[in-house]
Amino acid sequence: MALPFLPGNSFNPNLGKSKFHKSQLFDYRNDISTMVGEHKSGIGGAPLPGQKLKPRHSAFPSGEGSDKPAWLAFDRQVLSFDAYFQEAVNEKREEQFRVRKCKVYFYLEDDSIQVNEPQVKNSGIPQGTLIRRHRIPLPPPNEDEYYTVEHFNVGKEIELYGRTFKLTNCNQFTANFLRKLGVQVNLPENTPSDPYSNYRQQLDDSMQPLRPYERYDTLKQFLDNDGKVLRFYCYWDDSDAMFGDSREMVMHYFLADDTIEIREKITPNSGRDAAPKFLNRARLPKNAPTPLNQPGEKTDRTVLNVFGPTGHGGRYILDSLKTGAVHLDFYHDGDLTIGSVVNVWGRKIVICDCDEFTREYYRSKYGISEFGPLQYKAPAPGRPGRVVPPYNGFGSEEDSLCSCAGLIPKPPRRDFIKFMEKDRHGLESNVLRFMARMDTTKPIDADRRFIISYFLSDDTLLVFEPPVRNSGVIGGKFLERGRVKKPGQELYKSDPSAYYLAQDLFVGAKVQFNNHIFVLIDADEYAFMYMEKHSPEFPVAHVHNILGKLKAQALKNTDDIKQFFLRNDPNGVGQIPYEVFRNLLTQVCGNKLVEHEIMTLGRYFSERQDEKVNISVLLGVAQEQLRKHNFENFTRLKQLMMHHDTSRTGNITRKKVRMVSKAFHVPVSDDLLRAILEKLAGTDDTPVNYQEFVDLLNWRENPVEPLHYTAAPATLSNWVGAESRDNVMMVQYTPLMGEIFGANMGDS
Incomplete structure (x- = not known):
């Protein structure tokens, strides 16, 4: 209990205070002067007696994610719960209460709640939205506060405007969200069965007839095949009639209702009227024309007997055997095949071909794989080719040819696509x-x-x-x-x-x-490499074709070739000079191999030294370029690469590192950047530690000794009076013999 208000028992409330400001009581809202003092605190921020506090919203723990407000961060994110409530029924003998299932939605953006009840057949009560979306206050005595996310969990009961809802289950998103908030989600609970729903189900089951009547269900066929049409190309030979001829038709078979429509192809200047349809869409009987039926002869049901009193209580019996019923046989999709003859009300129409959709339909349903069309008309005469006049000597041949294409001369068109692909770009x-x-x-x-x-x-x-x-x-x-x-x-x-x-x-x-x-x-090195890279376009640089030619000639002189290699390689190192290798191929093949093919083989089986460049040399050149352009924004470059690292592993592919560097305009030449990345990763899909990559380029924190370099001359010095050098000095003949004579001969 509080101390009495007597001298010595009272204390100065201002002791220890450091704030004595007064709150602002007036403000503008929507350009209107408004008093907001009822929600403001007193002097120094102390609450006033009887002050109205704003109802609090859901509190979410701060983490590493976005710092956006809840109405923006949780936009369109909803917690969904399965719930039910029990409602008493006082005026019916069959039931005392009902269990009504519903859905409770909690919107995270503004703490609003919505309750929906799904529609139940023959429930007898209005269903749908029970509570529209809005913030719902807590039950008394806490009606000045509202429901927040802390009040929701599986197994809890919540009271909304006097009705108690039991939460039984939730979806996966709701369970994951509650676990991230530190809430232990309870196990799902079973919803009790509704006695009245069980009663209605028993009543419906008792009304099912023991001997169901015959049903004509055409809805399923319509829903499955609506819009699907089989198209056949056919003809009608009417040459027996006076002035008759062969007429082309197009038959459409509608899978939705098994109806057939026929249209005629009217050629220009044929002398026939362009009728819209040859046969209107309808089911086509096979034995047409047939006589007309008498009234009442063709019915859906046949009544055998009617007994009992007239009106209520009367009964009748239907003929299940359909004695005396009139049966008409109609055409179906299984009757329409290529080569079959269709009776169209006395006219014999032959099916000759069909479209691709029809072929796929018969292939999947009936397993038919042969769809050879029938040739029923002579092929159209070929169009004579254009006779081009000979070249007259004025301009180029292409220019003269374009002047013959039309009345208005046009300049010849270049192959622009080839120009863009094969034009100079970069080092190519x-x-x-x-x-x-x-x-x-x-x-x-x-x-x-x-x-x-x-x-x-x-x-x-x-x-x-x-x-x-x-x-x-x-x-x-x-x-x-x-x-x-x-x-x-x-x-x-x-x-x-x-x-x-x-x-x-x-x-x-x-x-x-x-x-x-x-x-x-x-030829220069680029020509050799280009022709070997595009060997299908250059037969003289295709190694497998050259080996095939060499094998055909070398099998005749197997022993001589082997003795030749032993004489020129007494130490057995497996290598001979290129000139000796060239002389051997010239003796064996003669003029079967040209000089370029011999050089291609020498390059393919040559002893190559992998010239490795130290990565420190590449980094020295790169840092020198960055230093000259005064580039220091390495932190922003690292953040941009981190943005592409969606899994936050610290690694992205080499292709992405190069793409981000080019997009950020890092002042390093493209070939140098590619060489550095090749040292760090083998292929474009190999992951690269981008933090290490940026740190290597950082010339401020990790400087590398500057390297002075000069660009390579653009002229071909070895072709302009300088002494040429042989790129291929030694040729390894062991793998060559293995390719020609087999692995055993190569090893020997």
């Missing part, structure tokens, strides 16, 4: 370069060397002669870039001329450009 030049010499008897011209560049984007050629000092020949551009025709073609002809393509250029090939014959003697 898409230009094949070959070293060539002139095939001539003149000593001065025989020593000249040319560089033939083939541009894959537009199939053009460029011939360049590197200048050589004191040679007496002025170097430079020998042939302007353009398409070059193959020799031996007629100039003025209708057929288009054949031009040199990329497949015509290879080491050892002999080409003729404007009466100058060149022999290709070498």
Whole structure:
């Protein structure tokens, strides 16, 4: 109990206070002056006697998620509970109470509650929404507070406006949400059965007839096959009639109700009226035409006898055997096959073909796999081809051909898709370069060397002669870039001329450009790699095809080849020089293999040294580029990569790391970025620790010793007077013998 208000028993309430401000009692709401003092605290924030406090909402624990308010964070998130309540029935003898099942929805965004009762057949009471969505106060004496999420759990009873609802179960989302709030969700409970519902079920079961009548259920067929139509192409041979001929028809079979419709194909200038339908949609009898039935002869039911008093209590018996019933046989989908003859009211129509949907229907339902169409008319005569006039010598051949396509001349269209795919982009030049010499008897011209560049984007050629000092020949551009025709073609002809393509250029090939014959003697590394990468387009770079040719020739000289390798490799290291390897293939195959095919085999079976670049060198170059561009936003780069890490494992694929870096405009060249990522991960789908990747690029916190580098020259120095070097020095002949003679011969 409180102490009496006497001297010595009272205390100063201001002791220890640090706040003495007064609350604001007036405010604007919707631009209207409003007094809000009833919800404000007193001096220093102390509550006033009799102050009205705002009803509190559900309190959710703060975690690592979003800091958005509840009405935004939990938008459209609803807790769903199965519940029931018991209602007393006082004016019926059959029942004393009813158990009514319902759904209780709790909306997390505003703590509102809605109660719905599902519809029950023949319940006799209005059902649906029992309580509309709104905040519901607690029962007295706590009517100044409202229901929150803490009041809901499986097995609890809640009182809503005088009715007690028992929560029996909840859905998976509700159970997971309550567990995250720290609530132990109880086990589901069974809902008691409703006596009146059981009584109604027993009454319905007793009304089922012991001998059910015959039912004609066409609703299921309609619902399953509505909109599904079988289409057949057929014809009617009416040539026996005067001025008759063969007429094409299209038959539609509707699976929804087994009806048939026939339409006629009216060709232009046929002299026939364009009737909309040849046969209206209806069920088609097989034995038509049939005589008309007498009134009452064809009925759905046949009544055998009527007995008992007239009116209430009278009974009748139906004929279950259907004695004397009229049966008509109609066409069904099983009767319509390719080659069958359909009787359409006396007209014989032959089915010749069907569409793809009809084929799939018969294939799945009847297992029919042969759908060969019937040829009932002669094939249409072919359209004569366009005669192109010969080339007249003005402009190019393509330009002259376009002028013959229409009255208005148009310029020839280029292959823009090929241009975009094969144009230079990044390190891919898409230009094949070959070293060539002139095939001539003149000593001065025989020593000249040319560089033939083939541009894959537009199939053009460029011939360049590197200048050589004191040679007496002025170097430079020998042939302007353009398409070059193959020799031996007629100039003025209708057929288009054949031009040199990329497949015509290879080491050892002999080409003729404007009466100058060149022999290709070498190619650059890019040309070799491109042709080997696209070996289906270049047969001379297809290793398996070359091995097939070599195998056909080598099987005749197996012992000689083996002795040759033993003589040139006495130590048995399994390697021989490339020149020795080339001489062997020349002796064995003769002119069966061209020089490019021999070089392809040498490159394929050569001893290659994997030139590995230290990752510190790559990081030094990358940090130097970042330092020059003053890039320091590594924290934001790491956050952006973390955004793509949905599972928060700290790893994303190499492809995503490169994509994020390019989108963030990291000032590192694309080839350097790709080389660093290849050191960290093997393929594009390999996960990369992006935090480690960003830390390696961070030149502020993890500096690497700066590396001074110079860009590689863009010219072909080894083809412009410099001494050339052999890319392939030694060839491993052991795997080659294994490919040709088998594994046992290769091991021996």
